[in-house]
Amino acid sequence: MSNEIIKRMKESMRLPVIMAPMFLISNPKMVVSACASGIVGTFPALNARTGHILEDWMEQIDSELDKLKEEHPTKKKKNCTLGN
Numbered sequence: 001m002s003n004e005i006i007k008r009m010k011e012s013m014r015l016p017v018i019m020a021p022m023f024l025i026s027n028p029k030m031v032v033s034a035c036a037s038g039i040v041g042t043f044p045a046l047n048a049r050t051g052h053i054l055e056d057w058m059e060q061i062d063s064e065l066d067k068l069k070e071e072h073p074t075k076k077k078k079n080c081t082l083g084n
Contacts, residue, residue, distance in 0.1 A: 012038075014038025014039070015039055018039065020042070030043070
């Protein structure tokens with residue numbers, strides 16, 4: 001990982017914690033909740049079952065995190081996608 005990505009992660013997390021990616025359990029709602037709490041939210045890509053569902057999940061996560069950023073611009077939240 002580049003130093004810039006590591007720096008952004010440190011600045012956005014409240015705690016250096018990663019939610020465990022749990023097969024068949026983790027989902028977008030859990031990821032968003034984890035990120036809103038200031039930790040890294042994850043899920044196994046196989047939980048989405050198809051590429052189309054995975055794409056929908058990623059869009060849903062991005063959308064929910066964007067809403068959180070608008071509602072609470074100063075609160076530390078983890079961006080779950082490194083591209084943001």
